[in-house]
Amino acid sequence: MNRDVVFLMTSRISRSVSAGVLAVIVGLYYVHGLHLSLFDVGILFGTGAFITPLLTLILGFYSDRYGRKRILLLTLTFLPLSVLILITTSNFFLLLLSSALGGFGIAGGLVGGGVGAAVAPMQTALLTEKVPPKDRTKVFSLFTIMSSYAGAGGALLSFISSYKLIFEIALAISAISAFIVLPVKESFKPIKRASPEVTKRDNDTIRKFTITGVLNGVSQGLIVPFIPIIFSETYKLPQSAIGELISLGGVISATLMFATPVLTEKLGFVRLIITTRVISAFLVLTFPFLGIPALAAVDYVIFTPLRIISLPAQQALMMNLIGESRRATASGANQAGRLIPSAASTTLSGYIMHAVSVAIPFEVSFVATVANSFLYFKFFRKVDKAVTGQVPITE
Template identity: 30%
Template sequence: MATARPDIVRLMGARGARSIAQGALVVDFALYVTKLGWSAALLGVVFALSILFAVAVTTLVGPASDRFGRKRFVLVYEAISVLAALIGLLTQATLPLAFAAVIGGFGRGANGSAGPFAPAEQSWLSGLIEKREFGTVLSINTAIGFFGMGIGAVLAGLIGASRPMFVLPLAASLIATMLLALTPDPPREAAARTEGHEAVSKAENSLLWKLAGLNILNGTGIGLSGPFISWWFAARYHAGASAIGPALAIAFAAAGIAALTTGRLTRRLGTVRAVVLMRGIGLVSLFALPFSPSFGVALVVYALRSAFNRGTAGARQAVALGLVRGERRGLAASVNTISVLLPRGIAPALAGVLFESGALAAPFLLAGLFQGAYLVIYPRVFGRHDPSRSA
C-alpha cells in the first residue's frame, strides 16, 4: 500500500501536526479577538485579506514548484507560520495581530494543508503515488487533517480563547519542519515535447478553466458560512469555547470518517460519483443548519454537513490533479486552490456584514444556492475525466 512508504508517512505526519493547531484556532481565534474588541465586520475583513494573501502566493507557488521543486516552498510556509505564531504570542495589538492572522491563516481551518503553499505539497505527494490511487490516498491524507483538527478543537476547549493558544501553531510548525527536512523531494521528469504536446496542453488548459469556473461557485458558498461558524454558534446559541470546542471536534471527526468512506467509494463508484453523492447529503444539511432550534440539534446538523461536504476534499483534489500530466500538477493544484480561495476572500466580508446586521440565516442559505449549482454542473463537466478509471 502506497501510504506505508516512509516519505508518504512523513508528509502526512506534517499535515497531522498542522491540523491540530488549525483546529484549535478555528474554535478560539474568533472568540479571542472578539474579547479584544474586534467586530464581526472587522473579523470578516481580516479573513478576506488572509484569503487574498493566499491567492497571491498560491498563484506563484504552483507553477514555480513544477520548475524548482516542491520541498523548498513547503519549508518557506513553515517559516512564515512560526513568525505568525510568535506575533500572536507576543502582542494583542490589533494591527500586528491582524497581520499575523493574514499571513498565518488564523481561524480559517485549512485541514492541515500548507496554506497558500499547498499546491507544492499536493504535487509533492501526488508524485509519490499512481494516478489510480489518487482518490484513495488523497482521501486518507484529508482524513488525517480532519482527525487532527478534531484533536485541536478539543484542546481549544481546554485552553480557552486566550493567548497561550498560539503555542500550538508554533509547535506544529517546528514538528512539521523536522518531518519535511527528513523527506526527499524526488526529481521531476522533464516534459516530453512530442508532436501532440501543444494540443494536449491546450486540452488540459480548457479543463482547468472549467475547474476554475466551478470552484468559484463552491468557494463562494464556503466563504459565506465556514469562517464564521464559531462566531455563529456563540451569537445564535450563546455557546462558549468550552462547548464549541467539543462540538467542532465531533464535526471534524465526522469529516475524517467521511473522507475515509469517500476514499473507499472512489473505488466502487468512481471519484466523481462519490463526490456528488456525499456532497448532495451535505447540501441538504447546510440548508437545514440555520433553522436548528437548539445548540444540540445544530451540532448534529453541522456534523453531518461537515462530514459529507468536507469529506470529499481529497477526492476533489484527485480529480483536479488528474486533469493534467505529472509535470503540470503544481499548476493544476494552484488553479484548483486559487479558484476556491478567491471567492472565499470576498464572501466573508459580505457574510460579516450580514451577520452584524442580525441576518443569522441568510449567509447559510446563499451558500447553499451556490453549492447547489456547483453540485449540478460538476458531474457533467468531469464525469469523463475520472482518475479512478485510469489504467
C-alpha cells in the first residue's frame, strides 16, 4: 500500500473507534442520561438518518466537480462537532443538529455506511484512484476489516460509566481522523462532461445500486439503531455487557471479512450476497422472539457479520463499473438510496416499538432483506466478474 492509502486507512480507523463507542452509547444516553422516550429517540435517530444521506448525495456530487480531498476534510469535521454538542447541551433542537452532523441512528452500526456516513463517497473515490481494479476487493475488504476491528474496540469503551468522559474521548479520537488526511495527495482532475455512452452506462449502474440500496436501507434502518436499547430494555442486559456484545459482533464481522475476496472469487458476488443476506434475514426475524438473553446474544453475533460480509465486494463492483469522473457521485447516490429510506424506517420503527410491538420492525426487515437479495440477482447476475476487475472497464 502507498502512503496515501495508509493515511486514508488511519483516518478510517480513528473515526471508527469513535463511531464504535457512539453506536453503543448515544441511544443509551438518550434513554438513561436524558430520560427521553423511544419516540423521541426515534425522532433524533431519524433526523441523523435523514440528513446524512442528503449530505452524502450533495457532497459526493460536488466532490466529483471540485475535488474529493477538500470535501472529505470538511466532512470529517462533522463527527467531532456533533460530539461537542452532546458534551455541552441537552437542548433537544441542538441534539437534532448533533444527530444530523454525526449521523447517529444511520443503518450499519459499526461497519460500512454506518461508520462512513457522509464521508464514504469521497473516501471511497480517493481510495479507488490509488488501487488498480484487480486489487480493489482485497483493499476494500481490508479497509472494512480494520474499520470493524476499530469499531469493536471503540464499543468496549462503553464500560466507562461517565457519559461525559466517553464523549470527550470520542471527540479527541474523531478529530484525529480529519488531521491525518491533510498529507493525502489527490491526482483526480474533475471532468466536466463525459461521453453520452459513458454517461448512459453510469446512470444505469447508479440507478441499479440506488434501487437495491433502498430496500437495504429499510431493512437496516428498522432495527440496527435500536439493538442496544432492545438489549437493555427487553433482555435487561447492563451497559457493559451490551458494549461487549456489539464489540464481539464487530470483531467477528471483521475476521470473517478476510474471506470476502476468496468467497467472491469462488461463489461470485451475487451468490455470496444472496446466501449471506437471506440467512441473516431469518436470524433477524427470530431476534425479538427468543426470550433468553444468551440466545439473543448468539443470534446477534451471527446475523451481524452475515449482513455485511459482502460489502467490500459490492463496493469494488460499483467502483469497477462506474467511470472515474462519477465515482463519488455513484457512491453518494448508493449511500443516499440506502440511508434516506432508513431515516423514514428508523423514525417509524421508534413509534411502532413504543406504541405497538417491538417485533413488527424485525418482521418487515426480513421481507425487505429478501427482496433486496432478489434485486441483486436480477440486476447483477451477469456482471459478477467485474467485481474482481476481470471485465474491462472504461475509465
